[in-house]
Amino acid sequence: MVKHLTKDKNYLYPALALLGSLVVFLILGMLGPFMHTTIENKNFLALHIVFEFISILFSFSIFTLVFYTYKENSNSRSILLAFIFLTIGTIDTFHTLYYKGMPEFFTPSCAFKATAFWVISRLIMSAGFLLAVIISGDKPFRISRWFVPVMSFLVSAAVFYLVVFRRDLVPEFYIEGQGLTPLKIYAEYAIISLQVITAALSIHEYSRTGNRSPIIFATALIISIFSELCFTLYISVYDLYNFMGHIYKIISYSVMFNVLFIQNVRLPYQKLKEADLILKNHAKTLEREVSRARDQIFDTNKKLYRDIEYAREIQQSMLPEKKLDFGEVEFFSSLIPNQMLSGDFYNVFEIDDNNIGVYVVDVSGHGISSAIMTIFADRTILTNKLDPYKQQLLLSPAQVLNDLFSLYNSSNFPAEMYMLMFYGVFNRITGEFTYSSAGLNTQPLYISGPEITALECDSAFPICKMGKFIQPSFKNSILKLNPGDRIFIYSDGLTEAVNREEMPFTEERLMGILRRNHTLSAEELFYEIFDRFTCFVLDKKLEDDVTLMLIQC
Incomplete structure (x- = not known):
């Protein structure tokens, strides 16, 4: 055989x-x-x-x-x-x-x-x-x-x-x-x-x-x-x-x-x-052409990936240090992008000797376009700091958001894109925290000992291309912070993230972590939240960017 x-x-x-x-x-x-x-x-x-x-x-x-x-x-x-x-x-x-x-x-x-x-x-x-x-x-x-x-x-x-x-x-x-x-x-x-x-x-x-x-x-x-x-x-x-x-x-x-x-x-x-023989020859030719096109696509993707990696490094370098100590107040922060480039961004900066500005921005979508929009917001705000005539504008969160809304509508941005932002100013002398929100779809949490209260915001209108139809009126709110008080600011990517069982992290889970660990130091509390979150999602791919910031007075 x-x-x-x-x-x-x-x-x-x-x-x-x-x-x-x-x-x-x-x-x-x-x-x-x-x-x-x-x-x-x-x-x-x-x-x-x-x-x-x-x-x-x-x-x-x-x-x-x-x-x-x-x-x-x-x-x-x-x-x-x-x-x-x-x-x-x-x-x-x-x-x-x-x-x-x-x-x-x-x-x-x-x-x-x-x-x-x-x-x-x-x-x-x-x-x-x-x-x-x-x-x-x-x-x-x-x-x-x-x-x-x-x-x-x-x-x-x-x-x-x-x-x-x-x-x-x-x-x-x-x-x-x-x-x-x-x-x-x-x-x-x-x-x-x-x-x-x-x-x-x-x-x-x-x-x-x-x-x-x-x-x-x-x-x-x-x-x-x-x-x-x-x-x-x-x-x-x-x-x-x-x-x-x-x-x-x-x-x-x-x-x-x-x-x-x-x-x-x-x-x-x-x-x-x-005719069948001709068809086979055409199929072989097509296969070669497809193979050549595939190689070209691979080369293009490789170059694009390298450029995106450079852009990610640039965006990350623009973020402040994860821990900032200004004496009267400390800031702990972190950003977890769901892609190489993030649609979330935040910054902490000194406006003058007595005031510290802080903001968190969440741009619609993900990837390159959203990352560019975050840079627009950051550069727009910080440009005012460099201008002595406009520096005082940074002390009013409502005015910052109003000006940002006007500038956004005068620019040639896509109509489908928008930004959600929370902007606040801490006064070192008075201990007052003045803040305003442009539609950030989470409420920052005021933590005083075991008590946790969601900050009320008078305006929930986003920074978007609606200036021809409506002019929102952003308003300031003031919160007096005593020594030991804390404010936790976060994006919705935190509470909406799901684990392998498709269960969301939820605000209730976050509140429970804050209540059980209110006796920890600010740094310990921040990393307790961070560690609990990362252990919750494990290797599950995030559907949204995640921003966390804890302010300790």
Whole structure:
């Protein structure tokens, strides 16, 4: 038997397919976290449309070949394969139309629908291939060829209705922010198992009959198995494992197309064979172009990442020291960004010999644009300090916010962006803390011994592009601080952060920490809050930036 295998070169096809696919797959595995790098949404969507178009074209071409040669090859296997490829081609079209980021089609596109269509299509394909291999290829099956498109339409329509309009009946295969569900991974393993069995039966059929088509079909299935393995490993629908899964899929489909072409088309269809050769050449050219484009995207992303890293270092360098002691008052602060660049910012600075200014700003959104907006706020406020005529303006938080609102509306900032800010001034002589808020959606906490009170703010209007319609009136509030009194200022990223169980940190948890530890020193209390928070979220990715500041009189 072994001697027979070594002499028969046709066994090299599945062997080389297995070896080549495995080597590529192992190389991808050695790349580690790099394979979870996400391609920019619009670029990935363009690539995804191209890849799916090619595979859909293969599916419909295979159906067309079998459909129009059915009279000459009317057997049960051919009619089943025609049904399978027409159905999965249609469902793959739905998968492409509803891929996350695509325009709305009846209902909005999302990862759930695209993944559901994908799993159903792969299950139909794998189960159908196994059935096609089990049944006799020579058994006649006399039935109208129009039975195939009618049944395919009914099945595809049923799948479309369930996934698009009856989501409650379809299990979750992908959860935004978390990735693949265990059910999706188990489904892929079931698909792989069916394909392994089908490939083994196809090789056995070749050894029994000598017909070359089954072993070439097994070769395609082996490549398809590695495609499914890639789809068990991706985290984001835009990462490189997803990308490579589509590459494997296209290669597998091209091999299947070749098998069924040889099986169903003879000399009268020679021109169709030449067209197939042209299509393969175009596919290879497209693959090279896509590979070149992918390299360019990688280089661009690398440069962008380096620039963002520099910007992060610059932004962090603009923050004050985490501990500042001015004698009469101490400040403890920290900023935890949810991305490399933060939309939160704060500062503590001496206005004059008797007054210390402090502010916390929370800009809508995250990333580069939000970080630039925080620098705008910081430079606008500190510029007044350098001007002797405007320095007194910094002593009135309400006036600072009014001027910042006016300047923001006179600038060419995007209308959808806005800033939330809390600004305060501590007077060293009187111990008074004068403050005003521009919509900061958390209330600073006044801590006097075990008593904790939320500071009341007269205005909750943000710094936004609404100056043409309304002119908010920010007002000052004054709080007399006695020695030992404290003020805790924080952004909503603190209380809204969730842990692995999706439970939020909450204001109640924060208040409990403050009450139980009010006897600690200010520095000890600050780091108690910080440590409790970091232990709560652990490695869970933050959805928002987090700012913490404790003022000790």
